[in-house]
Each structure stands twice: as C-alpha cells, then as structure tokens.
Amino acid sequence: MKTDVVIIGAGASGLMCAIEAGKRGRSVLVLDHSQRVAGKVRISGGGRCNFSNRIMGRENYISLNPHFVTSALSRFTPSDFLSIVESHGIRYHEREAGQLFCDENSHQIIDMLRSECDKAAVRIELNRKVLGISNTDGSNTRCFKVSTDGDIFDSESLVIATGGLSYPNLGASNFGYSVAKQFGLNVTKLYPALTPLRFSPEDASLYGSLAGISIYSTVSCAGAKFQGNLLFTHNGISGPAILQVSSYWDRESSLTIDLLPDLDIYAVMLEKRHSKIHPSTILDHYLPKRFVKLWCDLHGASRPINQCSQSELDSIARGLHGWRLRPGGAEGFNKAEVTLGGVDTDELSSRTMESRKVRGLYFLGEVIDVTGHLGGYNLHWAWASGYAGGQFA
Numbered sequence: 158m159k160t161d162v163v164i165i166g167a168g169a170s171g172l173m174c175a176i177e178a179g180k181r182g183r184s185v186l187v188l189d190h191s192q193r194v195a196g197k198v199r200i201s202g203g204g205r206c207n208f209s210n211r212i213m214g215r216e217n218y219i220s221l222n223p224h225f226v227t228s229a230l231s232r233f234t235p236s237d238f239l240s241i242v243e244s245h246g247i248r249y250h251e252r253e254a255g256q257l258f259c260d261e262n263s264h265q266i267i268d269m270l271r272s273e274c275d276k277a278a279v280r281i282e283l284n285r286k287v288l289g290i291s292n293t294d295g296s297n298t299r300c301f302k303v304s305t306d307g308d309i310f311d312s313e314s315l316v317i318a319t320g321g322l323s324y325p326n327l328g329a330s331n332f333g334y335s336v337a338k339q340f341g342l343n344v345t346k347l348y349p350a351l352t353p354l355r356f357s358p359e360d361a362s363l364y365g366s367l368a369g370i371s372i373y374s375t376v377s378c379a380g381a382k383f384q385g386n387l388l389f390t391h392n393g394i395s396g397p398a399i400l401q402v403s404s405y406w407d408r409e410s411s412l413t414i415d416l417l418p419d420l421d422i423y424a425v426m427l428e429k430r431h432s433k434i435h436p437s438t439i440l441d442h443y444l445p446k447r448f449v450k451l452w453c454d455l456h457g458a459s460r461p462i463n464q465c466s467q468s469e470l471d472s473i474a475r476g477l478h479g480w481r482l483r484p485g486g487a488e489g490f491n492k493a494e495v496t497l498g499g500v501d502t503d504e505l506s507s508r509t510m511e512s513r514k515v516r517g518l519y520f521l522g523e524v525i526d527v528t529g530h531l532g533g534y535n536l537h538w539a540w541a542s543g544y545a546g547g548q549f550a
C-alpha cells in the first residue's frame with residue numbers, strides 16, 4: 158500500500174505533523190501500537206493538560222545543542238497553538254509562570270487533534286505493531302517500506318514520533334531510538350527526567366517521617382536553580398522544584414536547598430536574641446511544625462534563643478537557607494515525566510527535523526535530544542517540532 162507519509166506514533170508530535178502534512182495535500186497514515194491516540198496528553202497536567210506556556214525560549218529546554226530548538230519554536234509559538242485551541246472553543250487559563258491549562262480536561266485537546274486530523278484526511282491505524290522498516294533504495298532516495306502485523310506500507314517520508322521511555326504502561330517504547338541506530342544516527346545517553354529523587358539510606362531514616370510535608374523552596378544543582386514546592390515522600394523528595402532540578406542532577410552531586418527563600422531567618426532570630434523564646438517557636442511561623450521539630454532535634458537547637466550563641470544561630474540559619482542533600486538516586490522511567498537525551502540533534506535539520514544522513518526520515522518530539530522544563534514545555538516542543546516536520550514530510 159502506498160502513501161506519501163507514514164508517521165509512527167499517534168502522540169502529540171505525530172498528530173501535529175499529520176495535520177500539517179495533510180493540509181499540504183499529502184496522503185498521511187499514522188500508525189500506533191496503542192489502543193488509543195495521545196495517551197500521555199490524556200494524563201498530562203493532572204488531566205487538565207498543561208499544553209503550552211506563554212513564556213517560551215530556548216532557555217526552557219535542555220539539549221546538547223541548546224540552539225537546536227530556536228527555529229521550530231519561532232515558527233510555532235504558544236499563540237499559534239492557542240489560536241487552534243480557541244478555534245475549537247476550548248476554554249483555558251493561565252497559571253503561575255505562564256503555564257497554560259484547559260479549564261475542563263485534556264480530552265478536549267485530543268478531540269481537537271482528532272478533528273483536525275479528520276479535516277486533513279489523515280488516516281490513523283491503532284493497535285498496529287511495526288515489525289520492521291527499510292529504506293528500499295538507499296539513503297539518498299525517499300523510499301521506505303514499513304512492515305506491520307497487517308499490511309506493508311511504502312512511503313516517501315517516514316516520520317518517527319514514538320516519544321521517550323517514560324510511562325511504558327502508556328505505550329512508551331525504545332522504538333524511535335532503535336530506528337535511529339538502524340540508520341546510523343547517534344543517540345545520546347538516556348536518563349529519566351522530571352522525576353522524584355530518592356533519599357540515601359541514611360537520609361531515609363532521618364527524613365522518612367516527613368512524608369506528606371510540602372515546603373516552598375529554592376533548589377539548585379549544577380548551575381540550575383528552581384523555585385517551587387518541595388514535597389517529602391516516604392522514600393525521597395518530589396514536587397515541582399525537585400522534578401525540575403532532577404533533569405540537571407548528575408547522579409553524584411548534592412542539591413542545595415533554601416527552605417526559606419523569601420526570608421532572612423538569621424535576621425529574624427537576631428531580633429529576638431534577648432528573649433527566652435525557643436528557635437523552634439520562631440521557625441513554626443514559617444515552616445510546618447512537624448518539619449521544625451525534626452530539624453531542631455537534628456541540629457541541637459533545643460535551648461531558648463538567649464542561651465544560643467550568635468554562631469549557633471548562624472548555623473541554624475545557614476542550614477535552612479543552604480541545606481545540602483545528596484540524593485541516593487532518581488526514580489526510573491515508570492515515574493519520570495520525560496526522557497533526557499535522545500536522537501542527537503547534530504543528526505537532524507533544526508528547520509525540518511529531517512535526518513541529515515537519510516533523506517525523507519524525520520524525528521519529532523521527545524525522541525529527539527530535547528527536554529523541556531516542567532510547565533507545558535514538553536508538549537509545546539511536541540507541537541512545534543511536529544509543525545516543523547509537517548511542512549516538509
């Protein structure tokens with residue numbers, strides 16, 4: 158069976174590419190091994206789909222080549238996605254730091270994508286297992302054969318939009334990376350990212366009892382710094398600030414955590430220096446009581462403040478503003494929102510997403526070595542790279 162474009166992966170980037178290629182009059186077939194399209198979009202943003210972000214730039218992405226995203230992001234902006242959302246009457250709202258969410262639920266975005274696919278006469282086949290791919294006439298001609306558990310498809314363009322490794326229960330697989338390697342393209346090292354971090358065994362016994370507590374913090378690591386909630390879990394730390402920094406954590410170094418980023422707690426304690434108040438009573442105003450009790454027990458801050466030396470107060474303050482914590486590990490792909498690393502951007506054109514080595518072979522979305530920060534950036538990369546690929550595939 159012949160078609161102009163075969164896209165493997167009916168997720169965010171694959172569907173966006175299909176719509177754009179279909180609008181250009183290309184015959185487009187999308188294949189996916191899952192039972193439903195866009196499984197990750199469905200669960201994204203806690204079911205409300207954080208589909209983009211008003212504040213968009215290359216500094217919101219991690220890649221060995223930080224400039225790679227610039228072209229695609231400039232040609233498909235958050236406003237471009239919003240105009241599609243608005244044309245479908247989907248109501249949305251903006252949360253802190255420019256994050257854009259549906260008012261109702263992520264199904265609306267999926268229905269929107271499906272309806273745009275219908276308009277562009279895109280064919281979608283689900284439950285399709287791809288058994289093999291070949292480039293029938295060598296790497297300089299656009300001629301691919303895609304064998305599935307049903308038919309065999311011949312196409313001029315082959316688009317790989319199979320996403321990353323996270324959430325295998327939603328259809329994630331290493332397919333895209335294998336295809337890249339099959340055609341001689343380099344794939345960078347892959348890590349789980351936007352993921353909770355685990356305590357070391359010693360820290361687990363010290364801090365495990367804090368599970369459920371959330372503290373607004375600044376977390377820094379390897380030159381990156383994020384502000385947001387830090388959530389204690391039974392075996393580690395999570396929450397937006399930790400998920401963000403996990404993408405930068407090198408598996409070795411310590412995180413530096415400021416548990417009171419908007420306050421100079423040393424100055425606050427100095428003001429009360431001559432009173433009989435306990436440091437914990439002061440800290441209780443700013444931090445959860447359960448945390449304060451444990452922190453003061455661990456740091457020996459049990460005497461009234463007028464009996465503490467200036468250097469003891471300084472040490473309590475420095476601990477709270479610069480808590481050094483060395484994680485014992487990161488949660489794996491089952492809990493990570495995304496995969497860090499992927500098809501090396503040096504292998505692809507940043508304008509078209511086409512392979513430099515194999516004409517007609519395109520890679521889109523998360524399978525590429527481009528990882529967004531938390532806040533709608535990964536879906537926006539899927540839309541923007543899908544849009545770019547769809548103009549040429």
Ligand SMILES: Cc1cc2nc3c(=O)[nH]c(=O)nc-3n(C[C@H](O)[C@H](O)[C@H](O)COP(=O)(O)OP(=O)(O)OC[C@H]3O[C@@H](n4cnc5c(N)ncnc54)[C@H](O)[C@@H]3O)c2cc1C
Pocket residue numbers: 165166167168169170171188189190191194195196197198200201202203206207208209285286287318319320321323324327328329330331332493494495521522523524532533534535536537539
């Ligand atoms: C829990 C969770 C919440 C998230 N929330 C957000 C959010 O709110 N905002 C945000 O920006 N990002 C979010 N993300 C990240 C975002 O969903 C992904 O980065 C984005 O969906 C990637 O798009 P993609 O098209 O590259 O891949 P995907 O959307 O993952 O699509 C890949 C498709 O390929 C199919 N596939 C895989 N292997 C094969 C194969 N061998 N054969 C055929 N088909 C195959 C899969 O079934 C899937 O349909 C979240 C991720 C998770 C896990």
